Amino acid sequence: MSGGIAAYKACTVLRLLRESGHEVRVAPTEAALRFVGAPTWEALSGHPVTTSVWTNVHRVAHVELGRWAELVIVAPATADLLARAAVGLADDLLTTSLLTATCPILLSPAMHTEMWQNPATQANVALLRSRGFHVLDPAVGRLTGADSGSGRLPDPTDIVAAGLALLAPQDFIGRHVLVSAGGTREAVDPVRYLGNRSSGRQGVAIAQRAAERGARVTLVGANLDVVVPAGIDVVAVESAEQMGVAMLGLLPTADVIIMAAAVADFRPSDVSDHKIKKTSSAPTAIELRTNPDVLTTLTAARTPGQIFIGFAAETIGGDELMLAGRDKLQRKGCDLLVANDVSGGQVFGQSTTAAIIVDSRGGLLAVPSTTKIDLADQLLDVVATWESEAG
Numbered sequence: 001m002s003g004g005i006a007a008y009k010a011c012t013v014l015r016l017l018r019e020s021g022h023e024v025r026v027a028p029t030e031a032a033l034r035f036v037g038a039p040t041w042e043a044l045s046g047h048p049v050t051t052s053v054w055t056n057v058h059r060v061a062h063v064e065l066g067r068w069a070e071l072v073i074v075a076p077a078t079a080d081l082l083a084r085a086a087v088g089l090a091d092d093l094l095t096t097s098l099l100t101a102t103c104p105i106l107l108s109p110a111m112h113t114e115m116w117q118n119p120a121t122q123a124n125v126a127l128l129r130s131r132g133f134h135v136l137d138p139a140v141g142r143l144t145g146a147d148s149g150s151g152r153l154p155d156p157t158d159i160v161a162a163g164l165a166l167l168a169p170q171d172f173i174g175r176h177v178l179v180s181a182g183g184t185r186e187a188v189d190p191v192r193y194l195g196n197r198s199s200g201r202q203g204v205a206i207a208q209r210a211a212e213r214g215a216r217v218t219l220v221g222a223n224l225d226v227v228v229p230a231g232i233d234v235v236a237v238e239s240a241e242q243m244g245v246a247m248l249g250l251l252p253t254a255d256v257i258i259m260a261a262a263v264a265d266f267r268p269s270d271v272s273d274h275k276i277k278k279t280s281s282a283p284t285a286i287e288l289r290t291n292p293d294v295l296t297t298l299t300a301a302r303t304p305g306q307i308f309i310g311f312a313a314e315t316i317g318g319d320e321l322m323l324a325g326r327d328k329l330q331r332k333g334c335d336l337l338v339a340n341d342v343s344g345g346q347v348f349g350q351s352t353t354a355a356i357i358v359d360s361r362g363g364l365l366a367v368p369s370t371t372k373i374d375l376a377d378q379l380l381d382v383v384a385t386w387e388s389e390a391g
Contacts, residue, residue: 001032002029002080002081002094004035004076007035007076012156013073015044026049027094030051053096066096070103070167072103073108075108075110075153077110078109079109079111104167106159108159108162112151139153139154139158169213170214172210172213172384174214175255178251179219179220179258180261181206181261182200182224183195183223184222184262187239189275195264198261201350202260204219205375206376207228208229217233218233218235220247221237240294251298251306255305255307256309258309259295259310299332309383310328310337313340314341317343329359336359338356338375351371353367354369354370355367365382
């Protein structure tokens with residue numbers, strides 16, 4: 001880290017990396033230690049901390065550190081650090097290590113808005129990116145003092161996620177992954193609709209990890225409650241019928257189709273063109289009709305080599321969940337199916353989940369409670385294995 005007030009947030013970055021099972025060494029600048037001292041970094045990392053190339057000279061520390069690292073994250077990266085890295089200065093342990101590291105390097109800038117927008121800083125960022133550095137855009141929000149604007153250090157969880165994404169296997173390069181996410185809404189009148197509790201978090205997590213593993217990703221999103229990361233093509237839909245049309249139109253170019261959306265099974269037979277008013281009499285019953293089955297329609301139109309993954313949200317667990325998953329797998333004609341128990345308010349809208357993944361070859365993978373990002377990776381691992389075995 002370099003010397004900015006946001007250095008205290010790097011403590012959380014370090015903690016998150018350690019909790020993910022990674023060994024971390026800290027290389028601060030002298031200015032960084034004015035904000036958070038060496039004892040803190042040594043306690044959190046479990047390694048000695050120094051800013052100087054003159055410590056442990058016999059080990060040639062900057063070369064050793066650069067060769068040892070599988071990933072370098074600089075957070076915060078000040079305007080000064082960006083400038084020094086851009087011209088290749090090497091006057092402390094951090095900048096010399098940047099020159100010796102051959103692994104991915106992620107820079108997370110943090111500074112006042114005027115400094116970030118200055119043409120010199122923007123030129124340095126452009127130069128660094130052209131040389132293969134990964135530079136996050138800073139967040140927008142409260143800065144030092146009463147100021148607000150662009151230049152805030154991104155959330156530590158976002159920094160860690162961006163860093164670890166650089167270590168992801170690039171096993172989906174050349175593949176087009178089509179993902180559906182969110183919950184469809186079926187109009188009752190111009191104001192009301194029938195819907196479900198899906199936030200789209202799991203589908204977006206799958207799209208994100210597929211993109212980070214090299215895929216070209218298209219996300220058909222229905223009423224998402226989460227932001228879709230950059231680099232993913234998004235097609236916004238509202239209803240089950242709209243989702244079916246969008247997915248079918250994109251199907252011919254897709255290699256992997258992952259139907260993670262919660263698609264309404266029913267819709268009102270008649271949609272009022274005006275708001276239905278509340279009266280003193282009994283409410284009017286809403287007659288329902290069955291929606292087309294999007295996943296079944298897609299699998300019926302499959303071409304050789306395509307892989308289809310369905311999802312099943314159930315309110316049962318254990319063996320019953322497994323049996324329901326296998327039944328739906330067969331009925332829908334997909335290759336893999338992810339089933340989870342959503343009873344008791346779990347899964348929908350949450351950052352964690354648990355599931356079982358069944359496949360048409362008789363395989364079963366139980367995924368205990370974990371993050372939706374981790375489930376996305378485990379599912380993509382299964383898909384990658386499925387493809388290699390099919391090949």
